[in-house]
Amino acid sequence: MNVTNATFNGDSFNEVFNAKLCADLRDHGWFQHNLFLSSELNHSLAEECLQLHLSDQLKPATIGQGQQRSLHTNIRSDQIGWLHSGQSRACDAYLLMMEQLRLTLNQTLYLGLEDYESHFSFYETGAFYSKHLDRFHHHDARTVSVVIYLNDDWLAGQGGALRLHPHNLATHDIAPLACRLVVFLSAEMLHEVLPATRNRMSLTGWFRLRIST
């Protein structure tokens, strides 16, 4: 894959994108953009996620942080693999886009986001993640959540939606379609992942503030 010209879709990070990102997060607490990844980058990331799954390198996700971290398969049943820079060209291209997103969020919303952590997620048929907030209870720095979906040809009726529960508003379902980006405020937006009738792959990440100790 040629990272330099296959990464961004034409309208990611243009003025309209940036203005909508800023307005939607500020006014509603979430933002969606359907063609964020190029199909080439989507394909490379989907292939990498699938290979990690097939080679048993993804692990059951846990809940909580530090010593409180534990496995709760009644709350979530996906498998994850944390990303690190240099692991592949596709992951580096994705991390570059997230760096651009971090700068954009800081410039438009003055959020002071310092860094980003991210993992692949693989939900096998029937896997789910019940209603939760992404911010941990104790001194957590997670501020903005980002999900990118990697699933070609996702059909209505296959389930697997990200269900947002905006405060005092009706729930909103988003299908996990390839190339799609969803951004929301980690401390405010309750959300869940509904079970699907097929495997579901994504990249999930969090922009964090520096924690002062």
Ligand SMILES: O=C(O)CCC(=O)C(=O)O
């Ligand atoms: O995959 C999704 O749609 C959301 C995943 C999620 O909520 C999480 O990993 O915290």
Ligand SMILES: [Fe+2]
């Ligand atoms: Fe979440």
